[in-house]
Amino acid sequence: MAALAPPVAAIRVAVRRALTGLPSGGPVLVACSGGADSLALAAATVFVAPRLGRAAALVSVDHGLQDGSAERAEAVATWGREVGFASATVVRVEVAGRPGGPEAAAREARYQALTEAARQQNAVAVLTGHTRDDQAETVLLALARGAGPRGLAGMPARRDLGGVPLLRPLLEIGREQTRAACAVLGLSPWQDPHNSDPSYARSRVRGDLLPALVRALGPGVVDNLARTARLLAADNAALDELAGTALAAARCPDGGLSVPALLGLVPAVRGRVLHSWARELGALPGALSHRHVAALDALVTDWHGQGPADLPGGVRVFRRDGRLASVRPA
């Protein structure tokens, strides 16, 4: 018997690890664009899932943004049915009219469609094909915009997607491996022209910056950036736990926060407490920046009778009688 090609084996091992321990019930749902990463993920999942006693389903999202996108999504779904997915469907989404740039709008529409598909199919998890290279790009982009540890932790291997876990089994697999696996398996991945379009910052990082870093610093750079993300993710989880406990302890019966309790916290924890509280109050997550958290922090640590701090989404926070309290102006 011929030996299994190393990239195919590595991807199957990664998928097996991700699927182990999921609750029993519905299928695992692979989000497949037809690109090398998600195609390699889909091929591995349809092999591994039945061996773990699970059904696998596939969904391909048609963003309707490029000529032929409907046919391509249909071809991915047809392939999915041929190779043994229990179900393989296309979901068409409407990207126009959403806030943010075209990339952000497409992403929001896609994740919404994946959430709905997962609910309809009673899926126990949604799987995407983000790789170690995507993670390295994410870390570099975060570094360049001055992100804190949360941004530098990159994409988590697991997060909640509207009540269903979103898993990224390939975060420790290189893009070269997904391409090689597709070649070994005789699959022809689709090349998304957006991925090499220099008008997108991520494409420039992928096409220019990362190759330059590899030339200057050696081939370990991609792996090292992904390791930075993993290390920071662990630190973040610990800080988040501390902040959760501290937020509960600082709460006043009327929903405000006690200033003396906040003053007793180390800045890294206090910043997280204020950030979480601002989210609870309804501040828009995408627009809530370090400047807003710094304004809340100033109400605690640099109090000189200043006016309220305004948060995105129309929430206003002021300090009174040793408490932070909020109002939402009419």
Ligand SMILES: Nc1ncnc2c1ncn2[C@@H]1O[C@H](COP(=O)(O)OP(=O)(O)OP(=O)(O)O)[C@@H](O)[C@H]1O
């Ligand atoms: N059209 C699509 N249909 C189904 N799944 C998709 C589609 N496009 C992307 N995905 C899923 O998302 C993964 C990442 O794709 P891509 O890098 O293009 O998205 P992204 O915008 O960077 O995503 P993210 O917001 O999570 O960073 C793919 O591996 C695949 O699992």
